[in-house]
Amino acid sequence: MGAGMLSKRIIPCLDVREGKTTKGIKFQNNVDIGDPVEMARFYYEAGADEIVFYDITASYEKRDIMIDVVRRVAETIFIPFSVGGGIRTVEDMRTVLLAGAEKISVNSAAVKSPEIISEGAKAFGSQCVVLGMDVKQVEKSEKIPSGYEIVINGGRTYMGIDALKWAIEGQERGAGEICLNSIDADGTREGYELNLTALISQNVDIPVIASGGAGKPDHLRDVLTKGSADAALIASMTHYGTYTVSEIKTYLDDQGVKVRMTW
């Protein structure tokens, strides 16, 4: 294993609703498991390489709570973190970045108006803009040649957009990274969608974070090798204490996957 290469990143994802963390199983039955600032500190000390916050607050009026969370997280941890969910405008992006996040992730807002990617990249730099993609497998067709379609609303609405084509467009518009979530795998704990991840990762030049389906450390090994992902999102496998970040990293290190082992 060469000393000189990028480490694969392990990224805990915290779903936050009105200032409290939750973990959605297939986006339903969210269970409250704690304070996001405390959980961010916990993961920072446990060796997470980055943290993703996903704000699923339903009402627009309560978004200020999230900004306060971002501000407190930024004072507490000294690794990169990103915030997604409910980002609809360049002004929303600015507010979150000024509160201290490194990156903002846009998902359904980008599907509805792709200019938000280019405008965000122009205003803050590509390194700040993550394109979040929710994807479901469908039958291959003229419209969806890759057999993977972009969905929104937690997978309830099919957008008629091919996932591979959208990933390439996102990169061309200036996204600095893609967070690729398989709705089919999400919450199953049976492994990431390797074919989808490899397809996207091998056809874009920007880093790809794989999301959805992590249940065991070998799932991460597979998506970071066969799936060609640059980073892997984890949630329930560490949130409930089944595994620690350190255990996952030790396993990956043993398996020859380059990860950051000192922190």
Place this chain on the structure above:
Amino acid sequence: MIAIIDYDAGNLTSVARAVSNIGFECVVTNNVSDIAGAERIIFPGVGAAGSAMASLKRLGLDTVIKDALDAGKPILGICLGTQIIMGHSEENNGTPCLGIIKGHTRAFPSEMKSEEDGSALKIPHMGWNRVRIKADHPVLSGMGETDEFYFVHGYYPDPDDSAYLIGETDHGISFASVIGFKNIIATQFHPEKSGRPGLGLLKNFCEWEPAC
């Protein structure tokens, strides 16, 4: 007091938060007299060389680094700050820069392949990587060879003289990830986002008394 130079090049509050967290007072400022009165200077930045140089000139800050260097004050460059202390950057079709360190800021070659498995290496170089120490330096004291630092960049500093080289990192090529001389040290990575080793480096800088 530590002055963090604000020249409209990205959000600099993360550097200020990290410095405050390790117990040092700092101010994010574009005020020339505040900067002149500071004991040490941090020159961070995220963005592109062209607009950064334009902002520095517009704000009358293009000479403050040279002045601090001549005054013997400890100076820390970070990321874009490090790139524009070079003589010239390839970014934005070529941008003349501050020229504190002779050399160029260069773009990574396109289509680099991993030596490990032949896969395409991604640009920007984004994520955690190691630094090989090429010259002992007080600001790097305590750094272990397995410690990693957070990078986000598509360009890298390439000093003309290897005497400026303090640390190097591999991403397809080996590049200078820490450079400096006399009372200036500059990192291509973000110590403020590099966890414990990054905060350790910042603390070393805040306590550094260069022998000039």
